[in-house]
Every structure is written in C-alpha cells, then in structure tokens.
Amino acid sequence: MTDITTVTGGIPAQPGPSEAEFARGEGAQSTGAGSRGGEEQPMGGAPQDREPTDVIAGAGPVARPGERATVRLREGGEEEPPRYAPEWLQLREAADADARAQELLDPLRIRLANLPGRTGGLVVHDLGCGTGSMGRWLAPRLDGAQHWILHDRDPYLLHFAAVASPRSAADGSRVSVETRRGDVARLTPDALTGASLVTASALLDVLTREEIEALAAACAGAGCPALLTLSVAGRVELTPSDPLDAEIAEAFNAHQRRTGLLGPDAVTVACEAFAERGATVRVHSSPWRLGPEEAALTAQWLRGWVGAAVEQRPELREPAERYLRERLAACEAGELRVVLHHSDLLALPRPTGQES
Secondary structure, three states, X not given: OOOHHHHHOOXXXXXXXXXXXXXXXXXXXXXXXXXXXXXXXXXXXXXXXXXXXXXXXXXXXXXXXOOOOOOOEOOOOOOOOOOXXXXXXXXXXXXXXXXXXXXXXXXHHHHHHOOOOOOOOEEEEEEOOOOOHHHHHHXXXXXXXXXXXXXXXXXXXXXXXXHOOXXXXXXXXXXXXXXXXXXXXXXXXXXXXXXXXXXXXXXXXXXXXXXXXXXXXXXXXXXXXXXXXXXXXXXXXXXXXXXOHHHHHHHHHHHHOHHHEOHHHHHHHHHHHHHHOOOEEEEEEOOEEEOHHHHHHHHHHHHXXXXXXXXXXXXXXXXXXXXXXXXXXXXHOOOOEEEEEEEEEEEXXXXXXXXX
16 A cells, blocks of 8 residues: 555655745746755756655755845744755756746746846846756746856855856856845845846745735836746646545645645736736746656656645545556656646836836
8 A cells, every 4th residue: 555654755854844844846936046065966856866756855955053044034933944856957958948838928028128227238136046946947948148146045056057057148248146045935125136037936825915015016116027936726636536535636736735835826916016016917828738758757756645635634634645656657657647737927127207
C-alpha cells in the first residue's frame, strides 16, 4: 500500500517545502545572494541515491546571523526558512516556459518602449525569483540593455539565480544582475524607485490580500508595469478521469486558502487591486500541459497535490492512497495527461501625469 506520509514527505527536519508549498512550486518569498555552506552547489537533477517516490527536500540553509538585508522591509514579521528546492524549480522550468502567455509580451514591449523619461536600459525587479527562471525566459524576449534586480529571501536560491542569469537581451544588448535579500511580501514602494518593470512567477497565490494590495500600491507608486505569471487557477483536468479528481482538487484549493492566503482567488484580487489604482489589466491563461514527456514533473506534482489535499482533509487518506498509487502507475506507463490551469496577469499603469 502506498503511504501518503512516505510519498509526500511531510515537513523535513531541515528547512524544506510542505506538501502544498511543494505543489505550488516556484516563487514565494525567499532571500539574498550566497552559496550553501560557502561552497557552490551544482544546478542539476535530484541526487542519484534518491528514491523515486521521495519528494525533493528543502532549499538549503537559512541566512547566517548578521547577514544584511538589501531590500527595505516594513517593520514586523520574523524571517522564515527557505521553502523551495532548486531541484523542484529546475524540474518545472521547461513546463513554466512553455505555459507562460506569449500574448502578453507585445503590449508589454510597447509600454516599455514608451516609458516616460526612459534614457537608459530597463530596470526589472524579479520578485521571489527562486533560481531565476523568469529572467531566463523574459530577458531574451525583450530588446535593449537590462538590469535585473533579483529579490528573494533565500541566499541559496539567489546564488543559483545570479549564476545562471542570461547575459544578453533579444537584440544582443547587455543584461546585468544584482541580488537583494528580503521578504517581497513586505516590499516598500520606495524599493521600486526607478523600476521599469516588476515581474514574478508563481507568486500571487501564496500572498494574502493585504500583500497583493501592497504590491499593487508599490507598482502604482513607481509607475511601472507588472507581469505576474503562473498563478494557480484552481482547476485541474486529468485524463483518464477518476471519481476522486474533483474531491482532491477541492481539498487542495482549500489548503491553499489556509491562514489567509489567496490561492486560486489571487488573480481576481490582484486584478481588482491594480485596476483600483488606475492600471489597465490583462489576464491570459497559461496552463501546464503534461504528458508522457513530463512524467517526472507530473509524478512530483501529484505527490504534492494529493498530499496537501490529505493534510487539509485527513479523512481522505485511505481513498487517496489508492488514488495516488494508481495515478503514479499511469504516469509511469505514459498513460496520464494533466492540464493544470494557471493565469498570467499584465498590469499597465496609467501613464505618468495622466489625471484620474
């Protein structure tokens, strides 16, 4: 019998993602620039001795005492340990790249080309950057010199992001990078002074309403667009279907909304928050479409998805064990396909000087 606790891993002794945090994936708030234990760790797949049913463990150590934060934070709140494993972020990067809405890039390019007072290159703030996959996707799709400011609260992840960042734009212009350590959920408006663009991937759904309001206010205050991709939409389609699909999805969505987080409601709240501050908001679907070629990603996602549902509703444990065992077998056999729905949001602020 497949044991849900064994498969989903629970919360490791070392800092690492819970089941739902694992399933949510990249983004949420991490920190600074540095390597693990003073040594560079290779980007790569899971260790060779890991059992195939193990959930990938945590992201690395917390910051060293006395390490200086370089993002100005609002007062209050204790720093949390890292949440996301580089292996998980790397595993999902190709699916993320395929899913992001290309349709939002043309209106973004037009706005960036016409930013008032723009004399130099673009300044792009990547919030909750993880290992930097958003920069690797977006920077080569934008023309002109770019300076990326990578925000995260995990120095281990920020190290990867800085090392693996792109060095040239779509037209061959230079791309430079700096890292800032801090909790993006408490980012102050003045931290975005001079910003051309704010971007993030898989971030909105792990924020509260207050945090999204603060983010929208910061972007409005800086007069910069925001491109916020891959927020979960709360809908999953599995083929072939199973009678338990809907119940697992409902329990997972409830788990995402715990402790005030917005989960699948985040995009709606963000649309309202940006629109209330005068921005034009566009939303486009950006689903993962997972087939036999993405079996490794599908299997890890399944473990996290089912594990979070059981954590939310313990009475599901017995049927969920059967469900997960059969789903993993179908995945291994190349018979399972998953469409995991996300939404991408582009907020274009009112041009500077335009009256309300």
